[in-house]
Amino acid sequence: MMQFNPFNDPKTANSKSRKVAGVLMIAISLALLPWVAAHFGNSWVRILDIALLYVMLAMGLNIVVGFAGLLDLGYIAFYAVGAYLYGLLASPHLTDNFEWIAAAFPDGLHTSVWLMLPLGALVAGIFGVLLGAPTLKLRGDYLAIVTLGFGEIIRIFMNNLNAPLNITNGPQGINMIEPVHIAGVRLSKGTEIFGLEISSLQLYYYLFLAITLIIILVCMRLQNSRLGRAWTAIRDDEIAAKAMGINTRNVKLLAFALGASFGGVSGAMFAAFQGFVSPESFGLMESIIILSMVVLGGMGHIPGVILGAVLLSGFPELLRHVVTPVQEAVFGKVLVDAEILRSLIYGLSMILIMLYRPKGLWPQKKGAPQ
Numbered sequence: 001m002m003q004f005n006p007f008n009d010p011k012t013a014n015s016k017s018r019k020v021a022g023v024l025m026i027a028i029s030l031a032l033l034p035w036v037a038a039h040f041g042n043s044w045v046r047i048l049d050i051a052l053l054y055v056m057l058a059m060g061l062n063i064v065v066g067f068a069g070l071l072d073l074g075y076i077a078f079y080a081v082g083a084y085l086y087g088l089l090a091s092p093h094l095t096d097n098f099e100w101i102a103a104a105f106p107d108g109l110h111t112s113v114w115l116m117l118p119l120g121a122l123v124a125g126i127f128g129v130l131l132g133a134p135t136l137k138l139r140g141d142y143l144a145i146v147t148l149g150f151g152e153i154i155r156i157f158m159n160n161l162n163a164p165l166n167i168t169n170g171p172q173g174i175n176m177i178e179p180v181h182i183a184g185v186r187l188s189k190g191t192e193i194f195g196l197e198i199s200s201l202q203l204y205y206y207l208f209l210a211i212t213l214i215i216i217l218v219c220m221r222l223q224n225s226r227l228g229r230a231w232t233a234i235r236d237d238e239i240a241a242k243a244m245g246i247n248t249r250n251v252k253l254l255a256f257a258l259g260a261s262f263g264g265v266s267g268a269m270f271a272a273f274q275g276f277v278s279p280e281s282f283g284l285m286e287s288i289i290i291l292s293m294v295v296l297g298g299m300g301h302i303p304g305v306i307l308g309a310v311l312l313s314g315f316p317e318l319l320r321h322v323v324t325p326v327q328e329a330v331f332g333k334v335l336v337d338a339e340i341l342r343s344l345i346y347g348l349s350m351i352l353i354m355l356y357r358p359k360g361l362w363p364q365k366k367g368a369p370q
Helices: 010-038 042-067 076-089 093-097 099-104 113-135 140-160 200-223 226-236 238-243 248-274 284-297 302-331 338-356
Strands: 191-193 196-198
Touching: 010 042, 010 200, 042 200, 042 226, 042 248, 042 284, 042 302, 076 093, 076 113, 076 140, 076 248, 076 284, 093 099, 113 140, 113 248, 140 284, 200 226, 200 248, 200 302, 226 238, 226 248, 238 248, 284 302, 284 338, 302 338
Parallel strands: none
Antiparallel strands: 191 196
């Protein structure tokens, strides 16, 4: 009797072919996207770069909020840690302010990006554990308040650590941060490959895209792992998870550490991209925006979180480029400032989402594999 072989099933083969074709189409689209955006101006390529940074941040926060169900309002602190770490180790700030560092590194600090990425993830992860350890017994609103305070403490430290030792340069921030160098190519100047001119913004786009894809792959593997299922169990019912033998303490700490590490990587890339960091970039509103990205897209659902990050990072910039010209064309003058209208539409959209799509624009399907 002939046995059924699922690998020879035409339906299975067609399904695999469709998946491969879909992946190829997405890959080609992502590769060509900065070139399409460049036709409308370099500012649109910059918007893509910033959107990828926010996707990294949202993926990290999704581990804490979406997978483990821990409300974190201070996530921007890990972003700041990664950014300042890169700024300190890839700028002349430390050698200009500390003689012993200048003596140890007479040519200056020129830390490689390949060292800064794991170092930023490690240091931010340590800060994540420092945040998670004292908050293990807190839930809901109490956890949100404590994490909010942690985020503000980090920002205030960055703002005031310019005396008696000038570590962060206070509110003036750290400037002259070196851009990324890869294989002798300076990403801040662009390059030419096979006669094709690639701008600095496009080079950063491909670097950020590569890091973002790695982070997404790691998150997908984590979600389907034993650890990911433990996070889901804690999110759904922590008491039942503890009764089933899950070490909730260690699992929560891992959620804080891994989520923070992605924030640190994103912060390091932000510092390299901007060439300047200051405490103003890491306020409470930034934490709320990142949390909104996770909630808007669909907590715990990776494609939904990506959608939320892209929408909320790109929509304000779109308004900034469209609102003013439209008002001038229709009314002959600007009636409502783009920033005010952005906040109004932003708040209204969040209210509507909470009313009509409380699980997000693209939530996890019921019964879908985690």
